[in-house]
Amino acid sequence: MIRLTAITRTFHMGDQTVYALNNINLHIASGEYVSIMGPSGSGKSTLLNIIGLLDKSDSGSYELDNRLISDLSETEQAQIRREKIGFVFQSFHLVSRLTAAENIELPLILGGIPATQRQIRVNEALQAFELKQRANHRPSELSGGQRQRVAIARATIMQPSVILADEPTGNLDHQIGAEVMLLLEKLHRSGTTLIVVTHDRELGARAHRQIAMRDGKILTDQSHDAD
């Protein structure tokens, strides 16, 4: 459960103040599938970063699973990022000197999971995302779609309750992008909350709840039943 109340995030550029988020109120229940759309600079990434505890708001409060984030220490916030949140980025953000398997393993290492268990879980993930053949390849040896699959495998290896995807298909062609979306939707069907930022109307329309943003504000927030 995500509850944002009167969230404002500003950036200062010289003597100008940019309202990246301007008094956002938003409630997202567990297991929802939400798309966020809007023109460039409307605050979509900023919103996602705040939900993912990567960024802090200037004012307002954020509750995640009934805990007030502002009350938590840096270490506790890192732990939440590790255990409850999975990030998927437009530019994949794989570590170039690590293999696909090692990239997927990273969150498990950070979580202090023993090596033997890590091996099992990474293998399962490689299997699930059809990356078995590519396990020992470095990102530079993978196609865009494979890279994003590795990134999704990494985002989900800790079985997070929320997946935050910031234009996950932005660097992929239409066909591959659609496949990646299917993967994410599959994760949603297994109970994960899925929040996707996208420029693509068609992809955005697949979400059960669509939020449109402009100038740091929520313009519309529409829900329709699952298909």
Next chain:
Amino acid sequence: MTLTDTLQVSFKTVLSYRIRSLLIILSMALGVAAVVMLTALGDGARNYVINQFSSIGTNLLVVLPGRAETAGAFPGAILGQTPRDLTLKDAQLLGRLPQIRRYAPLNVGAAELSAATRLREVTVLGSNANLIPIRHMKLAQGSFLAHGAEHSAQIVLGAKIANEFFPRSQAIGQRVRLGDRRFLVSGVLAPQGESMGFNTDEIVIIPIDYAQAMFNTTSLFRILVEAKSHDEIESAKQAILTIMKQSHDGEEDITVITQDAILATFDRILHTMTLAGAGIVSISLIVASILVMNVMLVAVTQRTAEIGLLKAIGATSADIRRLFLAEVVWLSLAGAIFGLLLGQFGSLMLRLAYPQFPAWAPVWASIAGIFVTVITGILACLWPASQAARLDAVKALSKK
């Protein structure tokens, strides 16, 4: 993140930036190798001196006339007196002290040695039979003033002299002329070479009374004394001073030097020099650590996006800091070990080139080398690591 994982992940990082890692390791290794080599040299010099010193005798005390004040003069000189001579009687008195195993009176001079067609000037030592064991000299053949022949006109030849005068025939039993006296060759010294600037291969030894007669003196140059044991050196010294004072009418006009005291002084001086040298050379480690700091700062900039990613997937600032520090621990450990090997190899080369010179690096230098390298490495990386840990995740992620 567990410590093992931190070490493992950073180890992989070290491996993947091969050239950078090699450069850092090399720069640290050179510093450590320099420290190891230098301490090997210093300790080698120290051991060389100690060996040389020990080779001239064990539990040795040297009694000489005159009193060595720190100012260099003895009080008698101010009053216009010369110090009283040491005599054979003094030597015999010393011989009765319970702390003393044996003594050898000593006179030194030069005289012409001739035999058959040969003639040359030699250094002459006049002493008794004890000189040979006290001064750790060895007879290759024969004897010197053996029992029953204490007062005969015997001479012992240094190895080189024996060889020069009697290259083909047996030296022992031959007659030689030293000065204007005839001597019977009773022994030949084993070749020993130079020790403490004194070449025993080119000396001859004759009984003390003949030497005193030859040099027309009743005084002694030195009395060499061997204490019964190491523990008795100090009490022997006191006893000698007391008995000499008594026999010299209450004047303290002799000096007793113990081999121990000289050794300890040399030991201290050379040890201090080794330490100082190691200190100076370890400046190269500071240079290396500046390089480490620089390289790690560059690494933080290069890996900004990666650091942002690690934070996004749940790394704490402490995790990031530890990853960077662990990386430097690996690098400096590798540098230190490589440097040790390099330094040991260098010392080995030194020992092969100069076999008399025991250039072994002391253990403390190796241990200190490792510790200092790792600690300076960590110190040099503290700042870069905290820069990395402080990075703002969102900004870091947006960096390409």
